[in-house]
Amino acid sequence: MIEIKNLSKHFDSASRVDALQNVNLTVEDGDICGIIGMSGAGKSTLLRCISMLETPTEGSIEIDGKDIFSLKGRELLELRRQMGVVFQGYNLLMQRTIYKNIAFPLELVKTPKQELEKRVGELLELVGLSDKAQMYPAQLSGGQRQRVAIARALASNPKVLLCDEPTSALDPLTTRSILKLLQQINRTLGVTILIITHEIGVVRSICNRVAVIEAGSIAEQGKTEQVFANPQSQAAKQLLDTAF
Numbered sequence: 001m002i003e004i005k006n007l008s009k010h011f012d013s014a015s016r017v018d019a020l021q022n023v024n025l026t027v028e029d030g031d032i033c034g035i036i037g038m039s040g041a042g043k044s045t046l047l048r049c050i051s052m053l054e055t056p057t058e059g060s061i062e063i064d065g066k067d068i069f070s071l072k073g074r075e076l077l078e079l080r081r082q083m084g085v086v087f088q089g090y091n092l093l094m095q096r097t098i099y100k101n102i103a104f105p106l107e108l109v110k111t112p113k114q115e116l117e118k119r120v121g122e123l124l125e126l127v128g129l130s131d132k133a134q135m136y137p138a139q140l141s142g143g144q145r146q147r148v149a150i151a152r153a154l155a156s157n158p159k160v161l162l163c164d165e166p167t168s169a170l171d172p173l174t175t176r177s178i179l180k181l182l183q184q185i186n187r188t189l190g191v192t193i194l195i196i197t198h199e200i201g202v203v204r205s206i207c208n209r210v211a212v213i214e215a216g217s218i219a220e221q222g223k224t225e226q227v228f229a230n231p232q233s234q235a236a237k238q239l240l241d242t243a244f
Contacts, residue, residue, distance in 0.1 A: 001027065001065075007023040007046075020049070023042075025218060035210075051162050056069070063159075083158050084161045085164070086150055098140070104152065106155050146170065161185065163195045175201075212235050212239065219234070
């Protein structure tokens with residue numbers, strides 16, 4: 001379970017920017033939770049805090065009851081292995097084959113060769129790219145690259161998969177295939193998925209819960225069908241009006 005308590009993040013430049021303000025959010029094990037909002041609402045900053053790429057100014061983030069920013073050493077390394085991140089821009093290593101991109105996280109922790117080969121083979125099959133193993137990212141379509149990114153994020157058998165706008169650069173048909181893959185991962189592997197997006201259709205398609213973020217704060221959260229059927233916040237109403 002991910003539990004975010006009173007989370008705030010401030011940036012100091014020429015003037016103070018309150019990127020997140022008193023965010024409270026719980027994501028249960030097995031959820032596919034969507035965090036949705038307009039550009040600049042604070043979605044990506046929140047994801048970066050959860051993935052420990054940013055340190056919050058105030059508040060805490062607990063995963064399975066452990067405050068992630070209080071961990072050190074072996075405990076911190078183990079927690080990082082429990083979180084996979086899928087970035088909007090894929091972030092693949094262009095000079096490495098698809099096989100070696102997926103193998104990269106396993107190489108970093110010196111996984112034995114036989115175990116590494118088995119795991120990479122399983123992931124290639126899972127994402128439907130077994131025949132592309134020796135190709136390079138530049139030879140693949142956008143949807144295929146995103147599948148590689150998902151496979152790489154799953155390499156360490158994470159409990160949680162964090163996805164930052166995973167379909168924003170994809171056409172509708174490819175988007176549906178990626179969302180179907182994420183559903184399959186959630187159902188068959190039991191991975192909890194947190195999706196950052198501005199697309200109502202993505203949340204409606206696969207998320208059982210949704211949190212609407214506006215100006216760095218959670219404006220509304222709950223079961224997806226309930227929030228979309230009867231939105232209570234102005235932010236949710238605006239998103240729905242814009243989508244339809």
